[in-house]
Amino acid sequence: MKNWLNKYFGFTKREYNGLLFLMAVLLFLAVFPYVYDLLKDKQEPATAVEVTAIKQLELVNMESDNRDGYAYPDHARAVRKAPELFRFDPNQIDASQWQSLGLSAKQAQSIINYRNKGGRFYKAEDLQKMYVISPEMYARLKSYVTIEGGATDKFENKQPFHKDTNPRPQKELAVIEINGADTVQLQEIRGIGPAFAKRIANYRERLGGFYRKEQLLEVFGLDSAKFEGIKDQVRVDAGQLKKININTAVFDELKNNPYLKYKQINAIIQYRKQHGPYKAIEDLRKVAILTPQNIQNLAPYLTF
Template sequence: MKKWLNNYFGFTKREYNGLLALMIILLLISMLPYAYAKFWVNTALISNEEHVAIQKLILVNQQEPNYYANMRKQVEDGEANPTTTLFKFDPNVIDVADWQKLGLSVKQAQSIVNYRNKGGKFYKPEDLKKMYTISSKKFEQLAPYITIENTNTKYIKQEYAKQAPYVKKELVIVEINSADTLQLDEIKGVGAAFARRIAKYRDKLGGFYKKEQLLEVYGLDSIKFNEIKDQIKIDATHLKKIKINTAEFDDLKNHPYLKYKQINAIIQYRKQHGKYNDVADLKKVAILTPQIIQTIAPYLIF
């Protein structure tokens, strides 16, 4: 290489040596960050305790790669809480803060308190399981700590393990727009799971205006509908209405009958052409079919 440089560029021996030294210095400078990260940061900035902690994290990640992702999802879903404190409690008495200590989210806790404020009451520990905000897994965790005052029923783990004897339900008539999950469970053919699904879908809709809407509840087919339809009644005065001339996107986004594009079209048409006077005006919104207008009309106020 030295001979080639001399022949091609006319470098002298002294110039060649200077160029070689400069290249070595540049190479050492480029390698300095890697050497710093490997030999200086690891030894000088990380204490022995921190090093041990990092090794433990690496070991957990190797043994169970999805461990931390699963834990984070459970916390978000209200199924786990790193700060959960289990203690003896009466579900008819404790407030939102105490429910949070037991591992429930604010939304879950407030739902139970709202149920009590409307006159709901837990007569036995198993009644808590019928709340759709309490999963089966969460109930299993809380059950040993439930103590209900003013009744002779106290939870005993050994007794709970025994299967409760089948009790034939008497036929009742239940108004489904105002009923809680415990009352819905009294309908023959509706168990705790369907009671929670019906209540959850009803809250999203804003109430039922006809019995056939129950067929929209997940898992409730025509056979189940025919079994329970004569045991229910509907009071349309309990419907939660939407003021269509002032409603914004957030007021409509969770309604099961409307999609995002339809909501935007309703709002944009109102901004461009003024208020809707009646249901007939909705027909002017091209994206809304007659069927959609018919299904949402009972929930609208003009």
């Protein structure tokens, strides 16, 4: 390198040595901070006081994390409150009050949904029909159930219950004729809310009217438990049925009938075209695609 510098730059020996010294100084200055830190870490170990302070700080951080629910996830899990028993009307209390009695949020919402669809409890034993209430829970709650005429407080009141010595007479149940009633009148039936009233009216329109009470069981969502609760509050006037002449009816007049499928309607019309008018309900038995149940269901609605 020396010969190269002399050849191209004309450096003397003294200048060459000076250049080397300058490069060495610059290199030293560049690496000195890193070497100093390395030597310092090795030569100055933490004192006993510093080690103790560090451990104490770690314990404080661990305790803080534990209180906040981060260090130990199990501590962060929500714990359901112990049940608080109080007198309640199952037709009135809200989801939070059901949870206070010991139900989960999902179980409480299931009961609220049942009530929103028109469901109602008439006696304590009705709680047993709710699948979310176990036999053990029912046994715990039944003596606290008060329906219509029990405690007059706002349910949160935990005062002892005193029997009313002068109970008010209960309103007599209305009996509604379901073929002529509108949706407002249908809601006078205890246990029927706006949603069920609308479903009953819509199904009645498809049928042409009810000819017996048991047809209410065909309404979507109206199960046997609800039917038992309302059957004594309804009556049927079969004279209000809307009947169809089976010999003149076209497809559109029959398509909404819940007892017939499209293929069966087409078969009824085609048979009539090929064999002439039907003379009696027995003639429908000649339409092979119709079942005895179809014919029995249709009979009150047909004229010939």
